[in-house]
Amino acid sequence: MTPRFAPGVRLQEDRARGRWIVMAPERMFVPDETALEVLRLVDGARDEAAIVDALAARFDAPREVIAADVRALLEDLVARGALMG
């Protein structure tokens, strides 16, 4: 899948509180560190494999482990209405 943000949803820096947040109409949530790494790579062009590649190049972990994490995260973010696949 090639994830992109759902309409009206975006990742936004919360400078005053030193964190990033996912802003959606009438709600917001604070992604954990792993989710934030994935969300930063969501641009509507990169597909899931490309996201896994980008993370594998940066983090010292087996590709299968990263792929499984990314899959679970993307599914969760889609279920929460933040992303569409």
Next chain:
Amino acid sequence: MSLDPPLALLAELTHRCPLRCPYCSNPLALARASEELSTEEWARVFREAAALGCLQVHLSGGEPTARRDIVEITAAAHAAGLYTNLITAGVLLDAALLQRLVAAGLDHVQLSVQDATEEGAERIGGLKGAQPRKARAAALVRAAGLPLTLNAVVHRQNLHHLPELIALALDWGAARLEVAHVQYYGWALRNRAALLPTRAQLDAATRCVEAARAAHRGRLVIDYVVPDYHARRPKACMGGWGRRFLAVSPSGKVLPCHAAESLAGMEFPNIRETSLAAAWAESPAFTAFRGTGWMREPCRGCARAELDWGGCRCQAFALTGEAASTDPACALSPHHHLLAEALEAAGTEAFVWREHGAAT
């Protein structure tokens, strides 16, 4: 006590509006166009709001698109890093304007609807031909790929159309419907006898919302809160005075709540004279009812003091003449009977539209 930064800014860009809703939350003394902040002044407000900790701005009014610089204003809010929500009656939106707003960074649109039928909407909003223009605005928003929230203010004269309002939200492609009961200060207080719903209307509305939520799960989210006049405990108005939100009026007054100008005698800081940060942290208007230190009996020491913060200051003032009273929506308030009496006295058809000079 450490001071939390605000989460959202309500930017009331203008009090001008082609509609004349009898419950409009604008003050009885409407600001004139000549008093309005400039584009550059708003840009400064947005930058200061973002630096202070606001994440979101509601571009509101009056009718925000009545400002000729609404695109520049939206761009400035976006450039400041704020999530931008346009709160509009929709009658001035056309395809070209919406396209420019989207290009400027608009994130979300909240469209008001006065009734489900054309006649009802015209009677309440006071503008001929409003409903088809709103329908078109909704279609444009959807076509632009923006999420749409429909905001229906409900009261005695349109609650019987709630099922049709829900159908309209589905038909117009809204992802969210806010069913908002009128709040009684300012214009709405003036028109209270025509707007207060009966208990039977309220119970029917609650059942209707519950059924619709179940029927349209996954397609339409419905926001709905029981109105104060039929409640036994008040709402945490604005999440507490000076705790989460701030508003800036068309002429630059910094307000803890959009209705705060109804508090006669209270002086508000103006962004033409001060920074938003100073207004938030130390102005007498913001510190007056922040926290719990200002509370009297029965709020003082009450277990719910930090849950509802004593309710709404504007409602307390409107009904008791004292902003520091317990909100009469609370059954523990010695003034709670005023609500039952107002309900008892309600039941007229006639109301006045909001207009310059109509309040007197």
